[in-house]
Amino acid sequence: MGTLSLWIFGILFISLPAAYGLTSFPKNVVAAMKDDPNPVTLTCDVESGVPVEWKFTSNGGEMEKMDWDSAQQVGANLNVSEVDEPMVGEYSCWSGGKKFSSTYLLLRVPEEEVEDADSDSAIRCWARSYNCNFNCSWTLGKYTAVRLGLGQDCIEGNKSCDWVSSSDGGFQFELSHTLSPYAEESTMFEVTAEAINDQDFLKMTKRFYLRDIIQPDSPEIVRCQEVGEELNVTIDPPSSWSTPHSFFSLEHEIEYVYKDNGKTESSPAPVIPKRISKLRVRTRDSLVRSAWSQWSPWKNVLTGKKKLCKCKNTAKYCCPELLPEDMGHCKRKQGGKTKSKPN
Template sequence: MLQVSDAYFFHFVCCIFLNQHFKSHTNNNKINGKKHIFLYFIDLVTLTCNTQAEKVDSWTLDGEEVEFDSYVRMEGPNLKVSEVDAPMLGKYSCWSGGKMLSSTYLFQELEEEGDLDSLLSCRAKSYDCNFTCSLKDSRFTAVRLGLGQDCSSSSSSSHDGELQFVLPHSLSPYAEESTMLELTAEAINMYYILRRTKTFYLRDIIQPDSPEIVRCEEVGEQLNVSVDPPPSWSTPHSFFSLEYEIQYELKDDGTIENSFSTLIPRKINRLRVRSRDSLVLSAWSQWTAWQNVRKGKKNRHRCKKRHQGDLQDSTPGSSDRLKTKRRKHKKKKKGLFKQNEH
């Protein structure tokens, strides 16, 4: 006997999707112990009373007793509803002897133009085993996401009115990416459900975290900036190479300039750095915070507290990654260019 709470506005954290082609008129799903029927423009739907009781006395819709007619009729313990429209959507419950036996929620697909990109944004901070997606739309009271037909579980959280999901994947970070990920999202607005599917390569949503500025050291009239990849970036770094862009403020006139080389003018007030995958030219990371540059001993400038241990050279160089493994359109950028500060 299944007891179902009246509360049905909840975040789905279990990935059970309707990715198969529908061979019958309805598809029954149970999520967190609650049964739902998603209605896709059909003429007849059967609501099943999940009980071993010999007799079902009545059915209710959102607490009101269902009146039987030519469109709504009982067939044994179950309820058949034909020519379903908006007034027939909601929470159906079957009863026996004044006791609720089970409940089923009946939804109808919401027709809405637009693709999933307008509702959902996804990002992978590395090529490792998961990525995150976020949805910010106050219209929906329940949302679930999943990958493919056999989706494993995902976790969700809410931050500043934005739903955030972590989805695992089984792609090898070292293999050539030939299969696109298929992401399905379902969102509920009252008794209507919006369902969208999109496909993409993992490399298309790569955006590293901000890198780490390690140290600055004078080399003649220039400053050599050492930068490390973010801790969340895939390893080994010789295989998963990053390129860096340094933005700095000149000491003479406060002009803001940018460089794709780690050698920059010596006379600067402050600097900051961002990174991206150097082979697929991914989205840039967020900038690091501005770091003030102060001259110390032995021609070494302090732009951040030094890390213990060896400091690796961060000057972008050639990668030993196999050319067939990822996109081959690496674009080298050299020199300096000016950018006005707004």
């Protein structure tokens, strides 16, 4: 096997991924450790026995023909060893002027060499419920394309891995799983991330139980019913939470502000003092003590019959349930305020 003569197609070097357009994963990517004498093999998708020529597109320089001792062709495939920055780029195989396939060769970045980051900080995951999907985000800004996969196939880089790419360009992902929400968890999820830019390839795996990433959406404050000198607050679980709610129970925390002194207090119980100006609520899984949800928006509290007509705006106010006679009174009151238009 002889030394391969490669055509080098140079393009002006720029720091952005536009050099290769690597804002998404190419079909074929191979990562090599820098200066590793053990070769990596780039395969050509061509029938056996067809003579092929390999071409290479890299950063910098002008088009030239050169001998490259560290790249050797074996049949239709190409072995590349001692990979360094000038050898990073797109390798394509050709025959009869036709391009059959191409592979991007990048430098593998060991996870332990990533500064100020590990899999726990680079990959953040959360689940709004115990249903069959959860969300993850990628936090390292150096990379221009990222994909996530779930399970052993993705750890091993098998073609059977079902990779998920970000749909909005913001490195936000939604992954699906088949775990029954009623079963006790015995196996951890394994989420693998592959991240690339125009030169580097990074692979990380994060392991966790679904119960450890549960964070419900914010609950909804339905009403504030007066009971003597107290309020009984009715709270509905978030619509995204798992059902039945009797099985997937939640606990709430209510935060409220007193009218007279502006002091803020909180309570895990639904019965709170009546003389408050506003309140909000958050929730969490009561069994596994999950992360708290975000606080719901503040709602102003209205008590007393004189203010009941404002209670039609339930997004802004927390009020008692309006009875039919209350609604009729409010309609008559509104009608009395309406001025007749001049003829």
